[in-house]
Amino acid sequence: MSRAPKRRSGWLALACVFPALTVAGAAWGGETARTRAVRLDQGFVIDLPEGWTLEDPAEATGDATGRMTVRLVCGTLPCKRTLEVCTLFLRRDPVDGDGDDTARLDGLYASPTSRYTRIRSALKSTSRDATLRGEFGKVRFGTRLWYAVETQAANRFKSGLFAATVIDGRYLGAICKTCETGEIRHEAARALLGSARRSE
Amino acid sequence: MTLACLTLHAAYPWLLQQRLVAAIGPPGEDTPVPMTYRFDDAGITQTSADLEAFLPWHLIKGLDEDRLHLFVLTDVEGEPIVLAKADLTTAQADGVRAWTAAGRPLSPHPPDDTDPFADEAGDAVRIAFTLTAEDRAALVTRTLDRPAMRRARMRGAVLLFVGLSLLVPGIVAFVWAVDPYRVPFSIAFPLFLEMAGTDFLKPAIGAAAVVLLVLALGPWNRRWAARELGRDLAREARPGTSYAHADARGLSVAQGGAWARLGWTNFRGCERLGELIVLPMRWGSVLPLPTRAFDPDALARFEALAARHLPSDGGPS
Numbered sequence: 061m062s063r064a065p066k067r068r069s070g071w072l073a074l075a076c077v078f079p080a081l082t083v084a085g086a087a088w089g090g091e092t093a094r095t096r097a098v099r100l101d102q103g104f105v106i107d108l109p110e111g112w113t114l115e116d117p118a119e120a121t122g123d124a125t126g127r128m129t130v131r132l133v134c135g136t137l138p139c140k141r142t143l144e145v146c147t148l149f150l151r152r153d154p155v156d157g158d159g160d161d162t163a164r165l166d167g168l169y170a171s172p173t174s175r176y177t178r179i180r181s182a183l184k185s186t187s188r189d190a191t192l193r194g195e196f197g198k199v200r201f202g203t204r205l206w207y208a209v210e211t212q213a214a215n216r217f218k219s220g221l222f223a224a225t226v227i228d229g230r231y232l233g234a235i236c237k238t239c240e241t242g243e244i245r246h247e248a249a250r251a252l253l254g255s256a257r258r259s260e
Numbered sequence: 261m262t263l264a265c266l267t268l269h270a271a272y273p274w275l276l277q278q279r280l281v282a283a284i285g286p287p288g289e290d291t292p293v294p295m296t297y298r299f300d301d302a303g304i305t306q307t308s309a310d311l312e313a314f315l316p317w318h319l320i321k322g323l324d325e326d327r328l329h330l331f332v333l334t335d336v337e338g339e340p341i342v343l344a345k346a347d348l349t350t351a352q353a354d355g356v357r358a359w360t361a362a363g364r365p366l367s368p369h370p371p372d373d374t375d376p377f378a379d380e381a382g383d384a385v386r387i388a389f390t391l392t393a394e395d396r397a398a399l400v401t402r403t404l405d406r407p408a409m410r411r412a413r414m415r416g417a418v419l420l421f422v423g424l425s426l427l428v429p430g431i432v433a434f435v436w437a438v439d440p441y442r443v444p445f446s447i448a449f450p451l452f453l454e455m456a457g458t459d460f461l462k463p464a465i466g467a468a469a470v471v472l473l474v475l476a477l478g479p480w481n482r483r484w485a486a487r488e489l490g491r492d493l494a495r496e497a498r499p500g501t502s503y504a505h506a507d508a509r510g511l512s513v514a515q516g517g518a519w520a521r522l523g524w525t526n527f528r529g530c531e532r533l534g535e536l537i538v539l540p541m542r543w544g545s546v547l548p549l550p551t552r553a554f555d556p557d558a559l560a561r562f563e564a565l566a567a568r569h570l571p572s573d574g575g576p577s
Contacts, residue, residue: 172454176443184441
């Protein structure tokens with residue numbers, strides 16, 4: 061399910077033809093790009109790709125509802141057009157269930173109703189007449205499994221990548237939006253999500 | 261929900277007809293019986309080949325009509341005289357209207373509570389009786405326990421189970437269909453199928469529990485309903501003694517000035533129901549005769565007459 065190898069090979073091929081793109085490609089490439097580790101609440105740590113910033117850090121301190129949101133904004137040159145942004149969702153309480161993170165992640169979407177609701181929420185969060193790009197299921201971002209689904213928005217709306225994972229028993233959700241309409245989307249977002257880890 | 265209400269409204273006449281058929285007997289079993297009605301100063305007399313019945317005006321409550329029928333409303337429990345307008349000339353229909361408007365003052369008072377057949381000669385079995393609330397409750401129970409009624413109840417239970425079980429899936433399907441952010445069918449349908457084994461199963465189990473509870477409480481509920489209805493019927497019944505005479509020609513019954521002579525062909529059988537002898541009639545009614553009204557000799561003679569003239573299995577039910 062991992063798309064990373066394909067992506068890297070794609071960038072390598074492009075780099076051979078257009079060496080000038082190599083820098084930008086490396087910046088989006090995750091492991092090899094210049095990144096900045098950002099510590100979030102509950103011990104979560106993510107590597108922000110170059111050009112990405114934490115929007116209004118004061119808001120990242122959370123609220124009383126038991127869920128916190130962290131908004132990450134891409135400020136790179138390509139993002140002037142794609143207007144990429146990611147919102148991370150944290151929950152105060154650990155994910156219910158026994159077993160490892162994968163088992164708890166499976167538990168989040170064990171019921172068909174939860175999967176249906178997740179898919180519908182993704183469509184609603186995208187736009188009217190949005191469609192799905194691929195199935196809702198487990199994919200690997202970095203070394204970690206995520207439940208994710210991509211949407212294709214109607215014209216003039218942002219398409220989305222909706223994902224959730226469990227790290228050390230803690231929930232981490234993400235909604236990444238982009239104006240990109242090409243086949244390759246959310247590259248930086250995947251790298252960003254793939255870097256998520258916890259450090260108590 | 262609106263759709264369900266409209267469907268129920270549209271289906272209600274059919275449902276009611278089915279319930280009535282279950283209660284009083286299957287339709288089409290009896291061939292039409294030509295009946296003559298005579299309106300005169302005394303009352304209304306109905307005559308057919310093997311039946312003659314008389315209702316004095318004080319038992320006629322009035323007239324009602326719809327597009328196709330005239331209903332002469334009577335004090336005889338639940339049995340109006342129904343006349344199809346198609347079978348009447350305009351003059352006859354107007355005559356019925358005029359007589360029912362004018363007839364009641366002609367005999368405003370019930371006659372003495374006497375046996376109109378008392379003077380008739382012969383060796384008929386003669387009884388006089390009054391039906392008690394318990395008798396009437398037993399008759400209600402008999403109606404409720406008819407096989408057709410039991411089948412109707414089981415059908416109702418199955419429909420209730422199916423309806424309640426499909427309620428949640430129906431709502432989900434409806435909400436999906438009108439959802440502006442509709443999940444594509446190819447993705448939603450497998451999920452709905454999966455829900456059938458999980459999320460939809462719980463309402464189905466709940467529906468089954470409700471239906472089983474209804475079925476379990478059924479006998480108690482029917483007994484209670486029969487007792488209450490028997491009490492109401494006894495309270496609303498016209499006071500006075502009923503009379504019945506049985507001979508080789510048939511049964512004659514009378515009460516409160518009304519009487520009927522019924523040939524044996526009008527009955528479908530003879531049943532014992534506790535302390536009652538029940539004679540189901542061709543058109544679904546029953547004629548109940550309490551055994552307490554018979555002396556032993558009269559009972560034996562009546563049973564001999566019934567055995568000679570009626571099928572013993574009670575006829576079709």
